Amino acid sequence: MTTEPLLESSFIRKLDNLSILTRRAMAGDIQGERRSPRRGSSVEFADFRPYTSGDDIRQIDWNLYARAERFYLKLFVAEEELSVHLLVDTSASMDWGAPNKLQYAKRLAGAYGYIALSNLDRVSVSAFGAGPQAVPMPSVRGKRGAIPLFSFLQRLAPGKGGDLAKSCRTYMQTARTPGPLLLCSDLLDPGWKEALGALSSRPFEVTVMHVLAPQEIAPDLDGDFTLVDVEGGDPVEISADIGLIQRYREGLERWREEIESFCNGRGMSYLAVDTSVPVDEFVLSQMRRRGVLR
């Protein structure tokens, strides 16, 4: 747990100019600043509808009545809040690497959450991984919510292991309002496919942040090692040489491509994250370029 602030204030100021990009309108709970698929009261015209009894007569378009001598209701686009879901994988494998993957994931989630909050959206955070933070943070809204959000993220500690797929399934069952969903995980779990599949079961707009440390992307190993899994998996004995490392990298590349094509097939955004790239740079340039933020 770090004592330094989760995000730099200068970085936060830059985040004020950004907003979360959604590909389609999403319904929210209460009025907000986002276009909703529902009709409601905004200044933006949406449609006309014949009047039926019981409708609010205040919505009748009198000008149209004058022309058509029938009652039509003038409908407007509803503007509601977005319900943004932040899912942070806190399994033991995330607490690894330099720069630390979990810390990186927290910052990413914090930045993304802050952007949502600054746009008057609702943000809820959940941590996966059998840690003490099994209890999710109650959702917050507005910039006021940034402080509990950051402190919640700050307090997230790595758990032990965890079944990613099961956590995802549970979250999908319990989450009330679909909205943009940011999953920060290293997906180093045999059940990654199941987990991502579960996320696509409801109309969330999922962005997968595949966080990997540089030590995982290009392991600096030479010699004979026993690789010990921090999550308690079976140790693996290797005799590392340049050929093996080469094969590992090829395997990793294939795996990433597999995930990406899996995500693309289910309408999810996939972003490969290398923790050696600073968070602000990643958020301000890469996420914008990939159309996650605007």
Next chain:
Amino acid sequence: MSLISPLALLGAAIVGPIIVAMYLLKLRREERPVSSTFLWRKMVRDVEANAPWQKLRRSLLLLLQLLLMLLLVLALARPFFQTQGISGRNLIIILDHSASMGAADEPTSRLEAAKAKATQLIDQLPDGGRATIIAAGGTMQVPAASTSDRRELRQAIGDIQLDNGGGSDLGQPLTLASALAAREEDSEVAIISDGNVSIPGDIRVPARVSYFPIGRDTENVAVSAISLQPGQNSQTLFVQVTNYGASAAARRLDIYLDGAIFNAYNLSLEPDAARGQSIVAEIPPQVRVVEARLDGADALAADDRAYAVSTLGDALNVRLISPGNRFLETGLALLPGIQVTKAISGTSTFTETATQIPVTIIDGRAPATLPPGNLLFIGPISSTDYFSVTGEIAFPSLRPIGGDDPILRNVSLSEVSVLKAARIVPGSWARVLVDSDGAPLLAVGERDGRRVAVLAFDLHNSDLPLQVAFPLLLSNLMSYLAPGSGAEASQLLPGQPLALQVDASVTEVRVTRPDGTLSSSRDGGVQIREGQAIYVDTDPLGVYTLEELRDGAVVASHRYAVNLFSPRESTIAAQRDLTVPQTSGAQSTISREREGRQELWRWLALAALVILVVEWLVYQRNGLAYLRQRWRQRRAAAR
């Protein structure tokens, strides 16, 4: 295969477990925590498809190190093969390069096989061992003396050439070898030969002598003699063919006259080295060169051909200054090709030059001024420039001391009695051939560029003229005094110098060798000294033509035939054993099988070096793979 120092193998028992233990310690792999073994597991699953190779590869370094250690330990143990060879540290190789070593019954020739054997012995030489190479047969050569430089030794062995002349006398080489062996401990003498050599019985070699016989074949037929005698109006050819082998042989003898075939004789030859089959033929007088050639092939080709040159018309002029000596006149008349010019005793002016009359026989009183040319004094009465007469000896007993001097060849003096002889004191030039209690009876020598022979007794005072020895002695003396003349003189043995009296007016002497190359007195190939032209390089067999030139024009031409007439060289059957008396008492020289040691440590060390390089490459395979990758990238970038 055995080991010289088997204790070194203990090293393997000590070092081997250490290497294995270190490897096992190393095998306790360093533990490295990773975020997840998920990806690694996936990859290892792929890799395990070819698991056996992977397992081997993991212990490849261990295997290589153990192999390297084993090779080094084995090299330290110095394994060796027992071969026929030598064991001494100071090796003296006597390599026979006489004519019989030219036999082709071994691959290429016996000489090549002998050289290969000598090289093998050099290779067996222990470290720091030294060797001497003595080329025996013909003139003895020592191309490498007591050196440990193997390259020099191999070079010396490689440079040994066949020597047709000189026979195969091992006396001198063995004497030298004994002297060398006596100087150093742990010496060994190796004789590489076909065994057809003469070994003096009085020698004691102070070292072990090993004999390495070379040669397998025993069959050889040779032209053992050829002669062309001038007659009145024709020439008589005499050819003798001898079978020196062990079984009967049938060969055809072709006679060529001046290069054209004249006749062929089918001969069935019984194996008898002492008696050959002779052919006598009358041939036309104008024939200059006769070649006798045995058709077909046997092991030794050198003695299958022989040449004779015509001496018709080359009569030797001999001046006889004598008060009258019937014995001498008859004896001279018997010799072919001799023209006698008589001069009255007491003549003191001689107009003819030495070239016109090369030999003068002075019987009795010598003239006041000696004639030019070579001289034979018989029964001198008074002192001359060359010797002094100090008195008389009565009843001298003749004792030949000249050994096998050509002048005493076939001459038996044991039956000769002499009444009285002059007691002569010759100068230091003289070589005494027959002596009687310190007084020389026959002395020959060279002085002032002329050859001089002195027979101390008057022929009338002895029964020598009545003996068979007389014409032979006379003939031999004539051959000595008039070299390069007569039928005998036209036949030379290989290596025998070719000598001819030449006039002072001759400006150049040219020799055409059998292979057609020219040698001249201008380039130093022929030497002219004191009125004599000498050509020494007569080792190749065949016909030599010597031409005298005066201001570029040929004034005289002589032919000489060089033939290998040597029963010892023609007998090519290799001897299994040589009897060389050694100080140890041993006589036999059969080398024992276990004596030689062919050490292998060099090869083991070489293999260890190779393994070391491989081991290092395996250890550095990461770097190599990196380099290869870089190279590929660069090549891809360049494309």
